Amino acid sequence: MAKFFALKNFTALSDLHPNMANLKIIGIVIGKTDVKGFPDRKNIGSERYTFSFTIRDSPNHFVNVSSWGSEDYIRSLSDNFKVGECVIIENPLIQRKETEREERFSPATPSNYKLLLSENHSMVKVCSPYEVDTKLLSLIHLPVKESRDYYSLADIVANGHSLDGRIINVLAAVRSVGEPKYFTTSDRRKGQRCEVKLFDETEPSFTMTCWDNESILLAQSWMARETVIFASDVRINFNKFQNCMAATVISKTIITVNPDTPEANILLNFIRENKETSIADEIDSYLKESVNLNTIVNVYTVEQLKGKALENEGKVDPFYGILYAYISTLNIDDETTKVVRNRCSSCGYIVNDASNTCTICSKDSSRSRSFCLSFDVLVDLTDHTGTLRSCSLSGSVAEETLGCTINEFLTMTSEQKTKLKWQLLLERSKIYLKLILSHRARGGLKVTILSCKLADPIEASRDLAGQGHT
């Protein structure tokens, strides 16, 4: 049976002071840099190697540990453990930290000290998670910054150039993790790069780039649309080529995966709720809904649909229904409202106009992608009991309802668009709907139109009369 490493048998990081002898500490590794080689000034022609990492043993205490030495020693030390593992360090050298200069390049640590490992005197032992105090393991889910101290992605986008070059914290969910790319620079140094797409309640896609193997390795363990990260001290830049704001993981950055904070839990709930719906929905409505309309038979009034939304609170499955109503708002002739959006033709997802890449397909760079324009209109539906606002009418369903293709629509004058609008407005229609409960949507209900055709007056009155029995 393995020995249990209780925290009380080690010196706490909060108690460190210089000249301590026979020091033994334990901590969980929360950050780690790549191994780097530098020309040795004392030994012209040879190189010295270094890497550093950050360990933590309590919510408020973490310290930066670095080591210098031969390539063999440094590489074997670094290969021994990764972020998230616990290590015991014996006999490190304790040094006072030169705050300002060092914190430009390393994580800002609350301790006044930093540790140095020497090949001849210090020892690093990796412990199995079964051997250590669970209190230590749980620290990996605690951000190193105050849990509310972060920017939402929309804040970053809204602040734009004023955040260019700034170092800030970000809380976001992972939308996708790209393949790591390896390359050689013009001065023959090896490099690597990995793009992670983030999202949150406020922004559907935001790029964060990793340039070092340690953060790329960490990112490869993240699950698209499941992992939430708190990235402390990432650098924000304006990307001139894509004309958008983006984040970069730097040597100061510490990324906490699935942080255990109230803010992160709210975000986690948001992504769970939207996991099946948001993306699948947009793709479905583009590729024409896979639902067979003949299977939808229940007729509702607007009032009944709103009531059903209250009844079904907490459920995630969509429900379907038929509504006899008329379109009461249809802003297709208003220049200020966007009714046409770019979609990826391979998956149907909406493409950000600025970036011009599909966030869903971006992982697959071998396939050449094209984008096509598609209707994406929000309409209001009204009957004698009330109004359902902002129902989505998009893709081929919109083309059928409006009676024109997207290309025909784009060539219309605004007078022709107004005429088209008035042909449809206030006409009694039979409308097939898909409804999903969503806290984000207006009225708590996200409504997608699956079909909208002029109603047969006789059928409509018969169905409405019998609707209490469905």
Ligand SMILES: *[C@@H]1O[C@H](CO)[C@@H](O)[C@H](O)[C@H]1NC(C)=O
């Ligand atoms: C730790 O500190 C050293 C300088 O003493 C710095 O080079 C390194 O980047 C820091 N990083 C980490 C992750 O500890």
Ligand SMILES: *[C@@H]1O[C@H](CO)[C@@H](O)[C@H](O)[C@H]1NC(C)=O
């Ligand atoms: C470590 O010990 C070896 C042999 O005892 C010695 O040659 C070397 O200089 C020492 N290295 C350091 C960094 O003190």
Ligand SMILES: *[C@@H]1O[C@H](CO)[C@@H](O)[C@H](O)[C@H]1NC(C)=O
């Ligand atoms: C990063 O990983 C690649 C592939 O394993 C390797 O070729 C490269 O040398 C590594 N770079 C660093 C700085 O460790």
